[in-house]
Amino acid sequence: MSSVPDSSSVSNQQVNFDLRAFCKVILHVTKYPQNPVNGVLLREKRKDKDAGSRKFVIQDAIPVLHMSKYTTPMMEFALTQIEQYCKGSDMEVVGYYQANESLKDNQPDIVALRISEKLAESNPNLIVVMINNDQLNSNLECAPFTLYQVNEGKLRPKEARINLLPDEDGALSTVSALIQAKSYRHLIDFDNHLEDISLNYWINPTLNEEIEQLSS
Amino acid sequence: ARDRLRKWRDENERKSEDVVDLFISYIGSNLSKLGDEKWVVMEQVAIASMDMHNLPIAEDLIMELKERFPKSERVRLLQIQRLNLLGRHEDAMKGLDAMIDRDPTNSVPYKRKIAILKSLGRTTEAIKELSEYLNRFMSDQEAWSELCDLYLSEGEYNRAVFCAEELVLHTPHNFFVHQRLGDIRYTMGGIENLKLALSYYSQALKLNASSMRSIFGLFLSASSLSTNPRVPPADKKEYTRVVTWAVDQITKRYSGTNVLEDGKAEMLAGVFGALQIQG
Numbered sequence: 001m002s003s004v005p006d007s008s009s010v011s012n013q014q015v016n017f018d019l020r021a022f023c024k025v026i027l028h029v030t031k032y033p034q035n036p037v038n039g040v041l042l043r044e045k046r047k048d049k050d051a052g053s054r055k056f057v058i059q060d061a062i063p064v065l066h067m068s069k070y071t072t073p074m075m076e077f078a079l080t081q082i083e084q085y086c087k088g089s090d091m092e093v094v095g096y097y098q099a100n101e102s103l104k105d106n107q108p109d110i111v112a113l114r115i116s117e118k119l120a121e122s123n124p125n126l127i128v129v130m131i132n133n134d135q136l137n138s139n140l141e142c143a144p145f146t147l148y149q150v151n152e153g154k155l156r157p158k159e160a161r162i163n164l165l166p167d168e169d170g171a172l173s174t175v176s177a178l179i180q181a182k183s184y185r186h187l188i189d190f191d192n193h194l195e196d197i198s199l200n201y202w203i204n205p206t207l208n209e210e211i212e213q214l215s216s
Numbered sequence: 217a218r219d220r221l222r223k224w225r226d227e228n229e230r231k232s233e234d235v236v237d238l239f240i241s242y243i244g245s246n247l248s249k250l251g252d253e254k255w256v257v258m259e260q261v262a263i264a265s266m267d268m269h270n271l272p273i274a275e276d277l278i279m280e281l282k283e284r285f286p287k288s289e290r291v292r293l294l295q296i297q298r299l300n301l302l303g304r305h306e307d308a309m310k311g312l313d314a315m316i317d318r319d320p321t322n323s324v325p326y327k328r329k330i331a332i333l334k335s336l337g338r339t340t341e342a343i344k345e346l347s348e349y350l351n352r353f354m355s356d357q358e359a360w361s362e363l364c365d366l367y368l369s370e371g372e373y374n375r376a377v378f379c380a381e382e383l384v385l386h387t388p389h390n391f392f393v394h395q396r397l398g399d400i401r402y403t404m405g406g407i408e409n410l411k412l413a414l415s416y417y418s419q420a421l422k423l424n425a426s427s428m429r430s431i432f433g434l435f436l437s438a439s440s441l442s443t444n445p446r447v448p449p450a451d452k453k454e455y456t457r458v459v460t461w462a463v464d465q466i467t468k469r470y471s472g473t474n475v476l477e478d479g480k481a482e483m484l485a486g487v488f489g490a491l492q493i494q495g
Contacts (some may be wrong), residue, residue, distance in 0.1 A: 073402045
């Protein structure tokens with residue numbers, strides 16, 4: 001299946017992360033250091049007038065699992081809920097992130113491939129972010145990510161520069177401050193939602209506010 | 217502070233960050249006031265500080281414990297854990313093998329060794345050792361659960377099912393073990409597995425009517441079966457009934473919260489619609 005080139009698709013050079021998305025991913029991983037975690041990455045849907053001029057920016061993240069990585073039903077349900085959430089809020093899924101259980105194990109595995117392939121059905125330019133566990137630190141020095149893309153049934157490394165917005169130092173110090181303030185305790189993922197469905201894992205409003213406060 | 221530490225010890229809670237924080241702020245300077253409890257607390261803090269990769273605290277405590285209890289196997293375990301932290305995994309495993317030789321009835325060193333193998337990505341060896349361990353310690357639920365996870369990570373679903381079924385045999389009144397089997401069977405796919413998933417999720421719900429995982433699982437299994445062309449129409453009717461019931465339950469529960477504020481209530485309907493189309 002060939003993909004029609006999308007003028008707002010990723011330039012082969014740069015993938016930008018908004019502060020909100022970056023912080024949520026890092027906080028999800030930090031909240032569950034002994035577990036594999038995963039989630040999806042979103043941005044606002046393109047409006048036609050934007051065509052051609054838009055930078056590719058990952059604007060938000062929805063944390064999904066920290067349990068039952070190898071079984072499928074909960075992930076399936078979450079992805080369907082997330083798809084519907086996106087429909088209702090004009091967002092689209094543009095990426096998938098995963099952190100493996102083991103410190104030394106940063107490779108995308110069969111779970112990453114399977115989920116990415118599914119998501120890539122609606123978005124062939126899906127960005128797959130594997131967290132480099134060994135780069136995790138309460139004082140991050142850089143974005144601990146390796147990027148991949150789905151290509152011919154495999155996940156292949158994607159050559160692209162990772163750019164943290166509004167600026168690298170600002171983003172890194174904000175996320176470090178959040179970690180030290182233990183804000184990860186306020187992060188809600190789908191697994192948390194399953195224990196208490198009044199918790200909003202799509203938006204994470206409390207966390208959004210904390211990120212906002214710390215960054216201003 | 218000492219009460220909290222005691223509570224976490226008794227309940228086997230992994231609150232390493234809190235334990236270390238407490239130690240640094242209160243307990244550390246007041247150890248002598250704890251009397252005999254101080255040794256257990258020191259062990260607890262040593263373990264917690266190693267979990268937090270805080271080697272200096274751990275090493276001090278281990279040294280003191282070794283002086284007081286030079287022949288203790290528990291202290292030996294702490295020393296082995298320290299070796300792990302230093303990356304000296306082969307030495308750690310040799311130490312554990314020696315402990316096993318000295319006392320083959322102690323389950324702890326076996327499990328530590330398996331944990332090390334797992335963390336090194338040596339899953340096949342971990343599985344082998346864990347299977348052997350279970351031949352000896354057949355009623356260790358935690359071990360069956362761990363073996364189930366290891367098999368799942370290797371895609372060995374049938375073997376994972378075997379382990380999960382052991383857990384159901386051991387604790388048939390625990391909804392979680394039924395739900396987990398449901399998850400595995402659903403993952404395996406195909407009509408027979410979906411039917412089994414459905415029955416496991418039903419059982420889980422009988423034991424715990426408020427389990428969201430079980431009701432979502434029930435919905436997914438029934439939904440898949442009700443739209444599968446190879447399912448006879450009479451059965452399809454039954455499955456559709458289950459789907460309707462599940463949708464009703466789920467909607468009721470979400471309505472009891474305001475997590476889906478205006479506009480997002482359609483989202484649920486959309487979810488059910490989308491999942492049924494996918495079948």
